[in-house]
Amino acid sequence: MMKKTTLFASILLMGSATFAQKYDPIKGALLTNNMAEAHKLFNKESASEKFFSKPEGYIIKSYILAFDAQDSAKAADAEKNREAGLEAFNKYKEMDPSMKDLDTYKNAPYQLYASYFNSGVSDINAKKYEEAYAKFKNVVDLSDLLISKKIYLPGPIDTNAVYYAGVLAETNKHMEDAVKYNTRLADLKITGNNFEQVYQSLVRYYAGKNDDANFEKYRKLGKELYPQSEFFNYNKLDFAIGGSTNFDEKVAALEKIITASPDDYKANLTLGEAIFERLNRAKEGETKPANAAELETKMLTALKKAESLNAAELQPVLLMGDHFMNKASEKEEVMRNAEKEMDKKGAKATAADKQAYADAKKAYIAEYAVAAESFEKAADVLGKLQQLDNVQKRQYKVIAGNLAQYYFVIGEGATGANKTKYSALEKKYDALYKSMK
Known part of the structure; x- marks a missing residue:
């Protein structure tokens, strides 16, 4: 049994070694840039499934397809060749994570990188942003590999590839991806005219996420790198107000x-x-x-x-006063219409007509009372100021007029001490209103 097993293993090893020799002529053609010969040999040998029994078969396939994707004579098939070339390269990495043959076949990933980059730029120029983004994701992955293996590209990252990927991710509303790419650039303090938007994007993103730590981190970093930019002086509230x-x-x-x-x-x-x-x-x-x-x-x-x-700030109470004054005006219109209906009918006005008017007036006064409460607070603050500017004078005049009208309205149905009180307040605010020039 042992002899049979050993013999069988020996046969397998011999077969593998024999087939491995089929790669060498193709390799030689590729390394001398004889692509026609490489194609010829590849087409012949790859017809056998055994060609792809070893990782080298896939990187040879990737190498040839990557060059085809760059060949202007084969432009019609560039997309197909590029995708198939990447698929073969990924299969190669899967079969051999160490990528021990990569130095020999380094043009495979580099030509794929170049092909995806050039095609992605063409898509950007054609405003095909989703297609461009899909390509630049591959560009970044390939550039990271090339840099890590010290193949043609300097490190630490391919700034242009990462920049395009980030811009396209944001354009296509893939914000989590945009943050991933932009963070890589920002954390390396990459700078230049086009890169300011990287920092702006991160600041906007973290403002929207209410992430104070990262908002401040990238706002300060942007300010450090672009001190003349007003953008990095904005605070979180500015973004909440103007961000949308x-x-x-x-x-x-x-x-x-x-x-x-x-x-x-x-x-x-x-x-x-x-x-x-x-x-x-x-x-x-x-x-x-x-x-x-x-x-x-x-x-x-x-x-x-x-x-x-x-x-001490008047804006909150003025807004509340104006809001309820607007509501009171709507109720006043209902009240006036009910009053007109009674006047039109004269002696024939029914109890229902009179009740409709009474209810409308009650609703009007209720809203006006809330407005008056705010206006009284504002009048108290303004009345204590030593000097009013023109805006404050206008505000004070409107407030005085509204309060005079309010006390006139509620004074109409008042009796006794309340009548006297409301009449005095009406006169007070009417005199204040008339004194404002």
Whole structure:
């Protein structure tokens, strides 16, 4: 039994050695750049499955296909040859992770690298960005291998390949991949005119992720390498405000900042301002958001928090006052329509007509009362200032006018001490309003 096993093994070894000799003529043709002869020999020998029993068979195949992919006479088949060449090279690496034959056949990965790079650039010029990105992923992988094996490319990385891969990843919205490529460049402090966007991309990404550590790391690095760029002076709140024109994205970004820093006055105020604009100053053709009630709650929470953090600042209370003043104006229109209906019917106005008017007036006063509460706070602050600038004067005049009107309205139905109180307040604010030039 032992003799048979040994004999069988000897036969296998002899067969393998015999077939291995088939590679040598092809190798010789490749090394002398006699591609025609190499093709001829390869086509003959590779017809046998045994040709691919050893890793060398696959790297020879990769070598030939890589050169074919670069051959302008075979341009029509370049894509097919390039893909098949890479597939053969990957099979070679799988069969022999040590890649002991690589020095002999080093042109195989290098020509694949060159072919993918050139084709990727052509795709960029043709605005075929997804196709270009797929190619540059291969370019980076091949360049990393070439650098690690010290084949033609200097290290530590192929900056152009990694740069293109990162830009294309971001263009195609593969942000995790973009971060991977951009981080490689940034951590090596690669610099130059085109590379500023690498650092900008990382800063924007980590601002959106609310990752303070990495946001600051790459913002400071960008500032160090590009000191003249205003971009790296922006803080996280700046990115939350200006990073997107989409309202929902902006709100979500601001909420992330507030969750991380609940006592950030500017973040709370900015969130309140953003929602105020959406609810009260809709653009032409813009409909009221379906979640208006939810947004109002978020806005008021943010503005009240901002007010509590800095009572000297008027913007939070002014926004709340204006918001409820707008709501009061909507209720006032309903009230005026109900009043017109009663006036039109005269003596024939029904109890239902009168109740509709009473309910509408009650709703109007309720909203106005909330607005007045904020305006009273603002008036108190402004009244204590030694000198008002022009903006503050305009604000004070509007506030005084709104408060005079409010006390007139609630004073109409008041009696006794309340009548006297509301009348006095109406006169106070009316006089203040008229004194403002």
